[in-house]
Amino acid sequence: xxxxxxxxxxxxxxxxxxxxxxxxxxxxxxxxxxxxxxxxxxxxxxxxxxxxxxxxxxxxxxxxxxxxxxxxxxxxxxxxxxxxxxxxxxxxxxxxxxxxxxxxxxxxxxxxxxxxxxxxxxxxxxxxxxxxxxxxxxxxxxxxxxxxxxxxxxxxxxxxxxxxxxxxxxxxxxx
Numbered sequence: 001x002x003x004x005x006x007x008x009x010x011x012x013x014x015x016x017x018x019x020x021x022x023x024x025x026x027x028x029x030x031x032x033x034x035x036x037x038x039x040x041x042x043x044x045x046x047x048x049x050x051x052x053x054x055x056x057x058x059x060x061x062x063x064x065x066x067x068x069x070x071x072x073x074x075x076x077x078x079x080x081x082x083x084x085x086x087x088x089x090x091x092x093x094x095x096x097x098x099x100x101x102x103x104x105x106x107x108x109x110x111x112x113x114x115x116x117x118x119x120x121x122x123x124x125x126x127x128x129x130x131x132x133x134x135x136x137x138x139x140x141x142x143x144x145x146x147x148x149x150x151x152x153x154x155x156x157x158x159x160x161x162x163x164x165x166x167x168x169x170x171x172x173x174x175x
Contacts, residue, residue: 004006007042007104009091011035011085012052014079017060021071025057025081032064038091041068043083050083098153100160102131110135110149112128113158116173117141133157133167142173 011027027035036057040139043050057066092101102124110118110133125132131151137144149171150156151156159168 005091007086008089009084013083017065019074021077038087042086045083
């Protein structure tokens with residue numbers, strides 16, 4: 001039995017660029033160019049998994065454009081539009097203590113410092129000033145409200161315990 005490694009979505013192919021098979025990619029990495037440091041991609045398109053190799057890429061305006069190995073014309077490139085770009089999670093750089101990838105925070109149960117369950121982190125939103133946790137209610141939460149909680153370590157977010165799948169926040173449930 002072979003174990004498949006975990007993958008992380010790092011971007012999405014949005015459209016073609018030019019006539020020679022280049023593709024526009026929306027990068028979820030920070031900085032955006034970070035996606036170019038991963039050469040072996042798995043494209044997830046309508047449930048199909050397609051191995052792909054990044055040949056070259058660059059910043060183009062506000063976005064990123066790439067050329068994949070074996071994709072040399074616009075018609076072939078069109079077939080990849082809409083695909084999620086995934087890489088092995090093991091390929092991601094190790095973060096310093098106290099820093100987390102968004103995918104690590106998604107799914108954590110969120111409790112107040114008083115021990116009240118607010119729900120579960122569904123996803124995060126980038127706002128410019130700080131990231132925001134979107135916490136959706138669960139059957140265990142104190143009510144059925146969705147909450148937007150600023151991701152401010154040490155100020156609002158007091159503890160992240162990945163092993164226990166929980167986060168503690170200093171947040172008024174009435175807010």
